[in-house]
Amino acid sequence: METLGPASELDAVCELLASIGEDPVSDLEDLPPSGNTALSILRSQSRQVQEEPRWFNFEADVLLTPNLDGEVIVPANVLDIDSTDGDIIQVGNRLYDRANKTYTFGSPVSCEILWHRPWDELPSVARRYITALAIERFIEGFPGAEATTPSRQRNLARASNSFFRAEIRAGDFNLLNNASIQTIARRS
16 A cells, blocks of 8 residues: 655646546646646745744754855745844845844854745645635636535635644644733733
């Protein structure tokens, strides 16, 4: 018996194509026009989901080291970066110290980073959620394609619920440690 792992990007594209009644494809290299559209929407939806800090793409206390010229180059897969070492921002692909008006740093810079993860690095539950969202966007773009069906609504709801349950589990959220709850408790 074959064990199925997380859905590949090819699996997701085939699922989008199936949603409009098209045949699956065997690779992502030579796609028909609808396959290219499906892949583009899938990747766009992945980026959109990842533009929010998630348990799988956000890191605090990341040290970025200056290169030989003293510049800190921001990695290409960074969606958002915030320095915890002062008034430092990203300008182009480098960090800029606004207080000292320079791109030159003498030591590593501590940052919080929102990474864009490639498909194969996403958790399975994130892949399922992104695919379900992408199917809805994909279908909207095809004239004559059936509007949202109860079956697809259930699929999206299940994927969404699983995704947010995983986020809660991974976040180790605790009402007793929540700042808003603590403020309310102190008022009592």
